[in-house]
Amino acid sequence: MNYKMSSAELDEMIKALSHPVRRDILNWLKQPEVYFADQEHPLSLGVCAGKIDQKTGLSQSTVSAHLATLQRAGFISSKKVGQWHFFSRNEEVIQHFLTRLNDQL
Amino acid sequence: MNYKMSSAELDEMIKALSHPVRRDILNWLKQPEVYFADQEHPLSLGVCAGKIDQKTGLSQSTVSAHLATLQRAGFISSKKVGQWHFFSRNEEVIQHFLTRLNDQL
DNA sequence: ACTATATATCGCTTTATTTCAATATTCAAT
DNA sequence: ATTGAATATTGAAATAAAGCGATATATAGT
Numbered sequence: 107m108n109y110k111m112s113s114a115e116l117d118e119m120i121k122a123l124s125h126p127v128r129r130d131i132l133n134w135l136k137q138p139e140v141y142f143a144d145q146e147h148p149l150s151l152g153v154c155a156g157k158i159d160q161k162t163g164l165s166q167s168t169v170s171a172h173l174a175t176l177q178r179a180g181f182i183s184s185k186k187v188g189q190w191h192f193f194s195r196n197e198e199v200i201q202h203f204l205t206r207l208n209d210q211l
Numbered sequence: 212m213n214y215k216m217s218s219a220e221l222d223e224m225i226k227a228l229s230h231p232v233r234r235d236i237l238n239w240l241k242q243p244e245v246y247f248a249d250q251e252h253p254l255s256l257g258v259c260a261g262k263i264d265q266k267t268g269l270s271q272s273t274v275s276a277h278l279a280t281l282q283r284a285g286f287i288s289s290k291k292v293g294q295w296h297f298f299s300r301n302e303e304v305i306q307h308f309l310t311r312l313n314d315q316l
Numbered sequence: 317a318c319t320a321t322a323t324a325t326c327g328c329t330t331t332a333t334t335t336c337a338a339t340a341t342t343c344a345a346t
Numbered sequence: 347a348t349t350g351a352a353t354a355t356t357g358a359a360a361t362a363a364a365g366c367g368a369t370a371t372a373t374a375g376t
Contacts, residue, residue: 117231123316124229125334126222132316155353168335170354189343189352200316208309211228211237230364260323273365275324294322294373 111206115180119203122179127162128172132181134161135195152185152192216311220285224308227284232267233277237286239266240300257290257297 111119123129134141138149142157159169173193176182180199184191216224228234239246243254247262264274278298281287285304289296 113231120225120229120234121333124225126218127334129225129315156351159353164334165336166353167337167355171334174354186342186353191353204309204313204316207312210234211305211309226363232364261321264323269364270366271323272325272367276364279324291323291372296323 111202116203116206116210119179119181120207122175122181125172125175127164127169128176130162131158131172131176132195132200134158135182135193138194147187147190147192151187152194154190154192156190158193216307221308221311221315224284224286225312227280227286230277230280232269232274233281235267236263236277236281237300237305239263240287240298243299252292252295252297256292257299259295259297261295263298 123132135153138145138153141161142149142153145153145157147154155170155173156166158173159166162169162172164172173182173184177184177193180196181203182193182195184193186192228237240258243250243258246266247254247258250258250262252259260275260278261271263278264271267274267277269277278287278289282289282298285301286308287298287300289298291297
């Protein structure tokens with residue numbers, strides 16, 4: 107895990123962060139037990155998409171697109187269990203991104 | 212200098228970074244002696260807008276807008292000397308931003 | 317005063333992003 | 347097989363951002 111992210115990847119990551127709702131989502135996923143205490147499934151799986159929809163107040167399709175953007179950027183990943191998709195943060199990627207930004211900026 | 216930047220300010224800053232040309236500019240300004248060795252005025256004043264125009268290859272008006280965006284976000288500031296506007300980085304602001312991003316992300 | 321240079325601003329067009337409703341897909345339960 | 351629930355994808359409309367040329371403003375030199 108000592109790979110230098112490309113400039114294109116960095117670009118995608120920064121763009122992914124440039125929408126406040128996407129930053130909110132990342133933040134909520136940092137403390138699922140605080141923000142998604144009502145989830146029926148164990149939070150260890152991640153947070154399921156529907157819960158995130160609710161919290162944003164945006165339409166299901168819009169939030170799905172935001173989640174896809176975050177995932178393409180590498181900030182989150184999802185595991186599918188049954189009909190649910192559980193999302194969680196990729197802490198290493200986030201850390202790596204911050205380090206990179208410290209250098210590059 | 213112990214002030215917590217607002218969420219709106221953070222938003223403006225991240226948006227300012229979300230364009231590759233603006234990140235390039237910030238980067239060039241980090242080492243003016245490398246990227247603007249040909250400037251006639253002393254680099255200690257900052258880098259003058261025209262030089263930046265040249266380097267980007269974009270039109271004068273477009274670059275002027277990019278510089279304004281970076282300045283509104285607080286990343287750079289300018290001093291006017293005669294007919295020239297010299298731009299330079301606000302290192303403290305940049306550092307503050309990075310710290311804030313580390314927390315918030 | 318006039319001309320030239322540097323930069324900003326305006327008006328406009330093009331491109332990208334966000335959003336939603338509607339539809340499609342996938343899996344579970346009957 | 348059908349139905350229902352969760353999520354993704356598609357198509358279209360609205361909004362925002364980027365770009366340019368032309369014009370405005372400010373300063374310098376003649």
